[in-house]
Amino acid sequence: MSKPTKIVLDESRIPRNWYNVLADLPSPPPPPLHPGTLQPVGPDDLAPLFPMPLIEQEVSTERFIPIPEEVLDVYRLWRPTPLIRARRLERALGTPARIYYKYEGTSPAGSHKPNTAVPQAFYNAQQGIRRLTTETGAGQWGSALSFACAQYGLDCEVWMVRASYDQKPYRKLLMQVWGATVHASPSPVTEAGRKVLADDPDSPGSLGIAISEAVEVAAQHEDTRYALGSVLNHVLLHQTVIGEEALEQLAAVGETPDLIVGCTGGGSNFGGLAFPFLREKLVGRMNPEIRAVEPAACPSFTKGVYAYDYGDTAGLTPLMKMHTLGHDFVPDPIHAGGLRYHGMSPLLSHMYELGLFTAVARTQTECFEAGVRFARAEGIVPAPEPTHALAETIAEALRCKETGEEKVIVTALCGHGHFDLAAYDRYLSGAMEDFELPQERIEAALAHLPKV
Amino acid sequence: MSKPTKIVLDESRIPRNWYNVLADLPSPPPPPLHPGTLQPVGPDDLAPLFPMPLIEQEVSTERFIPIPEEVLDVYRLWRPTPLIRARRLERALGTPARIYYKYEGTSPAGSHKPNTAVPQAFYNAQQGIRRLTTETGAGQWGSALSFACAQYGLDCEVWMVRASYDQKPYRKLLMQVWGATVHASPSPVTEAGRKVLADDPDSPGSLGIAISEAVEVAAQHEDTRYALGSVLNHVLLHQTVIGEEALEQLAAVGETPDLIVGCTGGGSNFGGLAFPFLREKLVGRMNPEIRAVEPAACPSFTKGVYAYDYGDTAGLTPLMKMHTLGHDFVPDPIHAGGLRYHGMSPLLSHMYELGLFTAVARTQTECFEAGVRFARAEGIVPAPEPTHALAETIAEALRCKETGEEKVIVTALCGHGHFDLAAYDRYLSGAMEDFELPQERIEAALAHLPKV
Structure with missing residues (x-):
């Protein structure tokens, strides 16, 4: 076999910098606003909650931010994570597409978090x-x-x-x-x-x-x-180690991606994989399509509006301009708990408005179907959240089977499902439900958006 | 930092052969006997249960047995597994010892099995x-x-x-x-x-x-x-990929082990790590002590006898000469379910009699104490079974702290504890019990050994 199945990097290849996509955007995202004064939130407003280095990262426009040695020292416990060619899944699907997944479930906590x-x-x-x-x-x-x-x-x-x-x-x-x-x-x-x-x-x-x-x-x-753990700029910044490593791993096997796929809840997993690829796209070194996948039960990109809204239900946080279903929208109880958020990262929302990536929604049962299919072919049992990305990946690979396209698809497998097996049980026993989301329900929640 | 924390190998370094320790022993282990005739069991007796290639491996004396390409193709999903220097644990213990653990929990099923x-x-x-x-x-x-x-x-x-x-x-x-x-x-x-x-x-x-x-x-x-999944020669044979990889990983950082530590139930994890090191020891290339750790509640090496006994409780299997507590010995319900076996691999038992390794027993609470200590330092939450090896490793590292010895310890971390957290709950809440094992109870079970 000429090319490896599992592309591993020596720990000396852990990225030394986080990539800050803000440096490469044509315009900055609108600022968060103080919920009382409606003025932009300043560092002093955030100081009781966050330490100054993180507040600085939240607003920095430096392209690369060095990762402290003490952080690298802990990253070494599991990073770099493997990029794996899903050969057995490709074979099971009979697709000419080449599928790669970046597996973050090797961390001690079992996810990218x-x-x-x-x-x-x-x-x-x-x-x-x-x-x-x-x-x-x-x-x-x-x-x-x-x-x-x-x-x-x-x-x-x-x-x-x-x-x-x-x-x-x-x-x-x-x-x-x-x-x-x-x-x-x-x-x-x-x-x-x-x-x-x-x-x-x-x-x-x-x-x-x-x-x-x-x-x-x-x-x-x-x-x-x-x-x-998600939504804010500094959180997405830290996650870019995922995409930086994946770039190097693909280069090691001479591949150029045609499609990048990740699931979105608050956006940190998707941003972490996609931002470094987007940088390469903006300078013309590659031209992948970048696609976010959200649950049909909580479709903030595909059915929400781009507006200032609260981050929490009670309306105590700063107002953030983002794709939202309304801060009092309560998503149906899908098993992908990490994707049950009414809003979206303001940074990703701004980039979506700029047309830098696309978004689609997938239902719960088609996601678990993909999860089981993946587990039987590749071994790893995925968490419910990344089954959204897998459902889209499999659908795309089957489209390639029809067209004969040898598309290179890269997807984020952001965690394992060892603590989510009760959800698989519901799927396998036929008891899993899909939820209808009537347009009126979204409109009712959007009617409560704050007036800014 | 001059030497890496996590020694990873490219998938081209997956061993191409299993190592058969039978080739290097001064004498073969006594044969299993048919429970009816008391004659040595032949291939025909085993054919209804096992396919011929495995029966052949069970009795082979070839030193190296090639791993089929179709098996390597699946091993590639997670092998080679990492060998990790437990720097953060060493620091927490303040020991001059250098501790390495071979982590098998990265497999899809989460263990070496x-x-x-x-x-x-x-x-x-x-x-x-x-x-x-x-x-x-x-x-x-x-x-x-x-x-x-x-x-x-x-x-x-x-x-x-x-x-x-x-x-x-x-x-x-x-x-x-x-x-x-x-x-x-x-x-x-x-x-x-x-x-x-x-x-x-x-x-x-x-x-x-x-x-x-x-x-x-x-x-x-x-x-x-x-x-x-354990006990038999061909099972231990397949597990030698663990030790072969560890040998290469230690060589890559210029280390020579002083002590190899693994937990023993049926023996496959311990044998898998230890056999390749034993081979190197027998030819004089290194001289590590090799130590098995068993539960104090089920101490077949340290308190059992070396005798012919049944593999199962009902007495239906062939008679095997092994260290046993008696086939009707029922171990107390410790959480390390994988170590609750009355007997021991006949191959390992024979080697123990030859003095090729030593054995010690550890109680349940000292094992879980070690497991929590390890998890807080290294991140990974170990399965209950390998906490036995960790308890011994930590005790040895603390001895080194007193003597100043810079011992190189290599231990087998054969699986994660994601499905064993209820046991950790018992330990953390103070509800975990240690079991007394009175000598009379062992003697009562040994009184029922079959007469051979």
Whole structure:
């Protein structure tokens, strides 16, 4: 066999810089606005929540930002991640397309999230912060931050949505193994939590409530900051190690991609893979189509509007201009919890408006069908989120089978599904539902957009 | 940093041969005996259960056995596995020892078991077999075989001990994602199962019963064979890819090991790492101590006897000369299910008698303490089985801290603990018990050894 199946890089090839796509855009994204004054948010507004190095990264226009040695030292535990040619899947599909997947499930937390959790924990520790707070839904982000905090001796406090806390004990246990304190949210330890519990002692919680609790504790303590796992510019920045490595790996086998495919919830996995390829496209070194895949149950790109909206349900965060279904839109309970967000990264939203990539939506059952097909051919059982990218990849590969095109497709397999097997059970037993999303429901939520 | 933390090899470096330690032993192990005639078991006795290429490997004295191209093609999905220098653990312990771990958790099934499941499935498919049967306790082996069967288009039927089937649904679901049929054992589909159910409709099952069911179905059908995940020579043979890769990885960083440490249940993980190092030791190229670590609750090497005994509880298998606690010894319910076996690989037992390696026992709580310590330093949450090797490794590293020795320790991290977090929960909550194993209990079981 002339070309390898699995393209691995020596750890000396971990990128030394994150790539900041802001440097190469024709115009910057509109600024976030203070929810009270409606003025652009400044560094001072963010200082109670984030350490200054991260605030600087949030607004930087430097093209490359050096990765600190102390962060590389932890990245080395699992990076570079493999880029794998899906030969067995190609054979099963009978496609002339060549499919490559960048597998981020080799990280200790099992997803791409540690790529940003590690530097976030590092910068906070460097600034003398002793504790980080955050929220988590199904637990991917909470476990990544727990792992990262353990590496720098930080305490980690996670508010986990009550429904997940009760139904998904394994991810909670994973956080505890790494030493984190995990609260079911709403919790009695915050004002925000107590308020909800007073109204409804049996509240199942929500990401919006959990954010309020984590932010409240961070804002009240000098030695505590808050950490966010997606949406913001600095989060997408840290994830660009994915795309930088993939570029080098494709070059090593002499391939030029025709299509880049990633799933989008808050946007960090997609941005992390796509931005370095977009840079190469902008300077004319390659010309791949770049395609985002979102759930049909939460289609912010394909059915939402581009408008200023809140990041949380309660309307406490800054207003961000983004593709949104409305901050009080509650997505149906699809199993891809990481994609159940009413909004989208403002940076990606701006780039979508500039026409730099396309977007499509996929239903839950077609995604799990793709996940099972992938698992049986390639072995890895994917998390529900990246099955969206796999469904699109497989559909494209089957189109190539008809046309005979030898398209080179690169997709992001951002995590494994070891903690999501109950969802596969529903699919295999025929009990998985697809949700209708009537246009009126979106319109009702959009009617509540803030007036800016 | 001059030397890498993570030593990865290109897939062209996957070993092309398995190493057969039988070629280098001063004497062969005593043969297995037919349970009826007490005569040595011949190929014809095994033919209803195993395909001829595996029977040949079981008795071969060839030093190197070529790995078929079709097996390498699947190994490539995750092999070579990384050898990782545990720098962060060393720092946390303050030891001058240099600790390396060979991590097998990157396989799709999350352990070293696919190293033998894949060739077993391949040889069966090559011989025209259509279906494999097997038993599984906690599910590590069953999931590895399910994955392997999916790669060669074989049906896979797994009898999973009822207690695990009910308590550990995730591993069952993993097998189903790969297309396997999973029966709770005792099951109504076999004679053996129906017999147990007639006596006790609520039987929690046992590995012994599950083996009987899987063997019964294999023996009754021309197109069906049985597969075993440990103990036998051909299984240990296939696992030597672990040690061969580790040898090359250590050479790449100029290290010579002083100590090799692995956990032992049936022996396949330990043998897989240790055999290639033993070969190098026998020819004088290095001189590492080789140490097996077993659970204090199931100490076949350190408290058992070396005698002919049955492989199963019911006494249906051939008699094997091995270290045993007696075939009706029932180990206490430690969480390291993969180490709860009354016997030991006959090959390893023979080698232990020859003085080729040493053995120690560790209690459950000291193992989990080591597992948590490792997870917080290195990120990876280990399966309960390899925490035994980690407990010994950490103890040795702390001894080095006292003596100042810069010992090079190599240990086998044979799988991740993503499906074992309930056990970590028990440890972290202080509810984990250690079991006393009174000498009388061992003696009672040994009194039932077959008379040979």
